Amino acid sequence: MIEVKDLTKTFGDKTVLDNINMVFETGKTNLIIGQSGSGKTVLMKNLVGLLTPTSGQVLYDGRNFIEMSKKEKIHMRREMGMIFQSAALFDSLSVLENVRFPLDMFSSMNYRERVKRAQECLDRVNLIEAQEKYPGEISGGMQKRVAIARAIVMNPKYLFCDEPNSGLDPKTSLVIDELLSGITKDYNMTTIINTHDMNSVMGIGENICFIYKGHKEWQGNKDEVMTSTNKKLNDLVFASDLFRKVKKVEMEEEERGCVISL
């Protein structure tokens, strides 16, 4: 479980995150949603230590990440996996070498064991046939799946994904969402996904935090999104006609349900 307490981040005079309090639960896909520029990526960078908060705490199962020494932070980071918006694969390494990289760096396994473990992870994301290829030779969706395999190769306790579906078609996005959701359950990880893809919100949002202009506006799950009366949330989630219609039908059905129960 990851707890964020009173987290504030300012850049000069500008407050980007204002007194954020959140809880991300273990074994669930936790989503951070919000409009572009609302502070989602800054929040995630504060969580993983790429930025240091101006004030507040980030607790990883009770351990305050902000107050840790440099050495403790490096050790802590080995419990984290991260999937970047751009996949961030190493261009000079093959797919298999990319996935094997954290093992090469930190594990005490021998070469065969490392290759076997990397291949297992590639198999989990259905990419074993692409193991000899280089990142430049595979599609964007495949790159994201390789990034997922690399993120889980060390069995992390915490998985962070920064807009994993950006630039992907809806079908591939669905594959990525299902993979992330499945992996979260399989490995019992605390997964945090930054997204403004509403298909992801409706599909895998077990715990959703809505950020609006740097502060937490709403928290709930995907079912509660449908019935929420928060205008700012509704403006974001139901921005498209399709979702507006889905919500209308949902509300009507709920009203009918209420009548029947009466």
Add this chain to the structure above:
Amino acid sequence: MLISKWLTTFGKYLILMGRSFSRPERMRMFIKQYVKEMSQLGVDSIGIVLLISFFIGAVICIQMKLNIQSPWMPRWVSGYTTREIMLLEFSSSIMCLILAGKVGSNIASELGTMRVTQQIDALDIMGVNSACYLVLPKILGLVTIMPFLVIFSSAMGIIGAYGTAFIGHILAPDDLTLGLQHAFNQWFVWMSIVKSLFFAFIISSVSSYFGYTVEGGSVEVGKASTDAVVNSSVLILFSDVFLTQILS
């Protein structure tokens, strides 16, 4: 304002060097990177070094023969001056200025692209000291290979000079040999190598700094690449003055 900016940049450079010169997490991976960098930055530069040195050696010899040589001068003067120019300045300083363009832009654009595509962030998140993993092998790789490039350059320059003698018949090969052997001071070879070690450090570390600290996109990567070459070149020229004074 300008001094403040310069001091800030210098401070950041020192911090990066401090992070780079630390114990690698996994020696096996470090050695792999080190060998790769020696090949990429050094071995891949041998061709251009040999080509330029051959022609510059030949041109210096021709210029000396045509402009310095006179009945009042000894016959060996062209060979002697060609050797001294190649050994003392061209093979160390000018060759490093040329390499600052080739290797410096290579390092800055590679690291800059890694930065903007979040590959360096990915390393940091994994708990890898990205500066040590990426920058240190480049510095050590270039510093290791540079003395060999200097020796190859000097040798090729002399071969170029012989080319003018044997093919162009500009001067007699015996006169050239006599000049090349006249009053040879072995220390000049070491001086050239010592200078090149400093220059190799400047090229690799300054270019790494500009690449590693890029913020933005492809335009900034291009700018970092240019800044790396310009700053490395200026620093090489400045330090050349001091090193020549100290080592002579």
